Amino acid sequence: MRIAAFTKTYKGRLVLNMPETTLADGKITAVIGANGSGKSTLARVLSGIETADRKLHPLSGVAVGYMPQKSYAFRMSTERNIALNGGDAARRERLMNALRLQALGKQRAKKLSGGETAKMALARILMGRYELLILDEPTAAMDMESTLAAECLLADYCRESGCTVLLVTHSIQQARRLADEVIFLHKGEPVEQGETSTVLSTPAQPLTRRFLEFYGL
């Protein structure tokens, strides 16, 4: 999947400068980088929530699904929140079971905890069908058990639907477990992109190496 080159400026400050980039079709690409490196801005521009400079849209004619960092729980039950995004009841049941949400189905979604809301939001987005699915730290509020369950679901979704997934994450371990490719962002620019195992074990760029050293890798 080809992403056209674009820039994003906030109040005169360039926060993202993306050259033309290609994402591996039907694969999971993780975007890693320090705070303020432009990961979330990249996700928001690609999803169309924010416009790039000169109102360019780097992805045209692509059905994009996007799960923000803090997903909104609509004023209805957990089950209805998930059903809002279409899909059949069997699939909803499967997702709810996998994420251990079945007992919370009738509960008001507003009363869910942060981690439960994140699980509900993940189940909801996975009910849809997209060509590109962008997830901004989807498991940040989840415990380890739920994180692993969410990763399994994501991998299954990608394999079954052939959807390309762009995963913004702070967790290098998660990128290693889940992603086929990695993009390392630094100060709004992609420094390195490649296969996960290659980039994380033998990074070509000194900036990537320094970043990974912080994680003891």
Added chain:
Amino acid sequence: MGSSIQKAIALILSADRELLNILGATARVSLTSSVIALLIGVPFGIALGACRFRGRGALVVINRTLMGMPPVVCGLLFYMLFSGVGPFRHLKLLFTVKLMIIAQVVLITPIVVGNMETYVAALAPSLRETARGLGFGRGKRFLLLVNECVYPIFSVYLLAFARAIAEVGAVSMVGGAIAWKTNVMTTAIMQYTNRGNFTLGIALGLILMALSLLVNVALSLLQRRLSR
């Protein structure tokens, strides 16, 4: 004071005709004006809170200014427009319940708009981001936003009704506090107090408080039932 309250309670229990007439006029003015203000103000407040357009900031400032408009200024404005030398004198609305309702609507609508705008502006960005991320169109996003506004509509209605029932400045100017016609509880309390008739004043005050309590309790119960 104690005997006045006792007399007032006796007057309420006796279902005094003048008291009932004042009560009827008050209910008509307060309920009608607060419902109309709600019907106008809620959609406008939601639109102002959710949409970003040129001039939005100016509209918010104008609305906030109108929220603080003194009732007597509103009353004066309507008095001038509808009095014998005003441009709308041919409508013959001065000193009628209709004009009291119109003046109340003008006073209350900005309060409804302002409260809805504040509530919606706080939740709209996060709701919009999630809904757009799911690929929902404008229509579905709007319906979801309205669904989020059910509770604030209750609170805003309470606020509007409280303002309407307690208002005295505008209704006394455009209604004239005419006995058996445009006298509402607040204007009647003022009249009776000026005449030294504290019994009727206290009776009306007690009813005013009881009515306010009743509406609050009823709406709170309804709100609680809906939230289950």
